[in-house]
Amino acid sequence: MLSFKKSDLYIENVKLSNIAKEYGTSTYVYSKQRIIGNFKAYKDGLGAKEGLICFACKTNSNGAILKILAGLGAGADTVSGGEIYRCLKAGFESSKIVYAGVGKTAEEIEYALKNKIFMFNVESFEELDGIDKIAGKLKTKANIAFRINPYVNPDTHSYIVTGKKGTKFGIPYEDAINAYLTAKKKKNINVMGIHTHIGSQILETAPFKIAAQKIKKIVDEVEKNGIRISYIDCGGGLGIKYEWEKVPSPKQLMSKIFPVFDKDKKFIFEPGRSIIGDAGHLLAKVLYRKMSGGKSFLVTDAGMNDLIRPTLYDAYHQIIPVKKTKAKKVKSDVVGPICESGDFIGRDRMLPIIERGEYLLIVCAGAYGATMSSEYNSRPLIAEVLVDDKEVILIRKRAIYKDLTLNEIA
Numbered sequence: 001m002l003s004f005k006k007s008d009l010y011i012e013n014v015k016l017s018n019i020a021k022e023y024g025t026s027t028y029v030y031s032k033q034r035i036i037g038n039f040k041a042y043k044d045g046l047g048a049k050e051g052l053i054c055f056a057c058k059t060n061s062n063g064a065i066l067k068i069l070a071g072l073g074a075g076a077d078t079v080s081g082g083e084i085y086r087c088l089k090a091g092f093e094s095s096k097i098v099y100a101g102v103g104k105t106a107e108e109i110e111y112a113l114k115n116k117i118f119m120f121n122v123e124s125f126e127e128l129d130g131i132d133k134i135a136g137k138l139k140t141k142a143n144i145a146f147r148i149n150p151y152v153n154p155d156t157h158s159y160i161v162t163g164k165k166g167t168k169f170g171i172p173y174e175d176a177i178n179a180y181l182t183a184k185k186k187k188n189i190n191v192m193g194i195h196t197h198i199g200s201q202i203l204e205t206a207p208f209k210i211a212a213q214k215i216k217k218i219v220d221e222v223e224k225n226g227i228r229i230s231y232i233d234c235g236g237g238l239g240i241k242y243e244w245e246k247v248p249s250p251k252q253l254m255s256k257i258f259p260v261f262d263k264d265k266k267f268i269f270e271p272g273r274s275i276i277g278d279a280g281h282l283l284a285k286v287l288y289r290k291m292s293g294g295k296s297f298l299v300t301d302a303g304m305n306d307l308i309r310p311t312l313y314d315a316y317h318q319i320i321p322v323k324k325t326k327a328k329k330v331k332s333d334v335v336g337p338i339c340e341s342g343d344f345i346g347r348d349r350m351l352p353i354i355e356r357g358e359y360l361l362i363v364c365a366g367a368y369g370a371t372m373s374s375e376y377n378s379r380p381l382i383a384e385v386l387v388d389d390k391e392v393i394l395i396r397k398r399a400i401y402k403d404l405t406l407n408e409i410a
Contacts, residue, residue, distance in 0.1 A: 001031035001387075002281070002363070007324040009361060013390045016283060016322045020359045024398060025285040026302035028370045028384040032068060034279035039072050042271055045250035049258065049267055052118075054098055056236050056272025057083050059367040064386055064395035065276065066090035075118070077236065077270035081108035088115060098233065098268065100147060100195070102168055109134050119143040121195040121233065123170055128183060135188035144183065145193035145233055148176045150214040152198045152207050170196070173214065180222045191227055193268070194219060197235025200273060205248050205256045208234065212260040219261070232261055233268040240277040242316050242364050250274070273367040280366020282307055283322075284345075286354050287337070296332040298354055302362060303336030304343040305376040307369050311342045318363040319346050327352040334360065338377050370396070378404055 001012050009016050011031055019029055042053045054075035057066060061083060066076075067090045075096035076087040087097055099112050100121040109131055112120065122128050122144050135142040149170035171179045183189050198211050212234065219229045234257055241247050250271070258267070284302035291297070309315035319334055329352050334345040345362055354360070370384055380399035385392050 001034045001279075002320075002361075004324060009320060009322040009324075011281070012387045014387050014392055016361060017359055019385060019387075019392060020283055020285065020322070022392070023383050023385055023394065025283055025359065026300070026306050026382050027283045027398075028280055028365070028382065028396075029283050030065065030276075030280040030366060030384070030386045030395075032386055032388040035065065035068055035276060036072065038271075038275040038279060039069060039074060042250045042269060042275070043073075045254040046267065046269070047254075049254075051231070051267035051269070052096055052098075054096065054268055054270045055275060056270045057087060058371065059272030060276045060280065060369070060371050061086050062370065062384055062395055063090050064393070066092070069275070075268070077272070078117075081105070081111045084108075084112055084115065084117065094118070098145075098270070100197070100270075104130075106130060106134060110138070113138055113140055113142060119145055119192050119231070119233075121145050121147045122179075122183075123147050125171075125175075125179065125182065128179070128186065128189070132186040132188045141188050141190045143190050143192045145191075145195040145231060146171050146176065146179045146183070147195040147197065148179075148215060148218060149173055150196050150198065150211040152211045152214070173218075176218045177221050177225075180227050181225060184225070184227055191229070193231030193233055193266075194222075194229055195233035195235065195268075197270070198237060200237050201239040202237045203239045203245050203247055205253050208237070208253060209256040209260065212257045216260050229265075231266050231268055232257075233270070236270040236272050236274070238271060238274045240274055240364060240367075243318065247274075277367035278364045280364075280369060282317075282362040282365040282369060284360050284362060286356055286358050286360065288356065289354070296330050298332050298334045298351070298360075300334060300336055300345065300360060302345060303338040303377070303379060304340065305338060305374045305379050306336070306382055307345065307362060307365055308372050308374075309365075309368055310345055311340075317346065317365055319349055319351065320361045320363060321352060321354060322359040322361055325352045327354075329353075338379075375399075375404060380404060 052075040054077040056077040070091040076092045079101035097117040102123045147170040284300040288299040304311045329350045336343045383398040384396035
């Protein structure tokens, strides 16, 4: 939903420079229509199959964005009690919330059970014991799936691979059958399905198909032991285009997975990045220009505390001036104001000569951007706005200095 009209960059039908002037910088800017379109691509891919599209709200947990998705009938993939709280507050049906995460606390498990969420994705035998005991105390039954690590290593950053051998996630593949047999003996456990998630920003369907084939073997063996598996939870992980990547569609992904399983199975998909990643961008202002050691630097007001992905993952985000210019292009590092050498947005980028006070857009920052931001260097959290055609809606106020000490007791 980004386009140039004459010399100005627009998101939907709003000029980005106008957003910068009204709401300040740096600011996260989201396209409502892109969010809706991305979600509908998953719904269309699901087609006649029964199941849920659960938004992975760890990618972006702003309440206004969650409300949009809840209104579209989405489910929610959560990884903490706080995320369950946010989703319930945003209007998600509790019967559409799944709860994953390798370190669920007793308090979080109890909170989830009291709110009657749909299903826990269980990651260890000890977690299973804990859920069973807490469900017994509450005189209820917990719906569960086991998250199985299928030992599939997709081509992506090592920090976001979750399905290879030796990661902290899931039940080891060789222990999967035993896990289901153990659950069958628990009085307060209701086995609903099987779950796997192999990683994030995956750009091929082949790893997903391999994981599905390995999971199918577990399903067949479990069902031979009289345990019904109704839901196949395929996790998330489909990537987006940050630079020149070719990305499969949700329909292409699902067409590889559905034929692996029996026709009566229901499916859960947990997309996050592929719904919100290219719907959100970070709008920043150039504060200073400098030369140092033969290098050109553009110092912006967007720091690693606002967008940590380049620092954490060496992630690439396209950087676009919000006004077209014929100025000469210069290779520059785009950096932030944080007191760290690792505080950069992009290195060695060919950008036109930018004047102080002009604006840049850091593209495809909707996922793991605002949700991973912090107050490092005592920098207040930045604003977020949602664009709907010609309307701009403030969905998170810019914090001020006094907010920094709001919860401190001295």
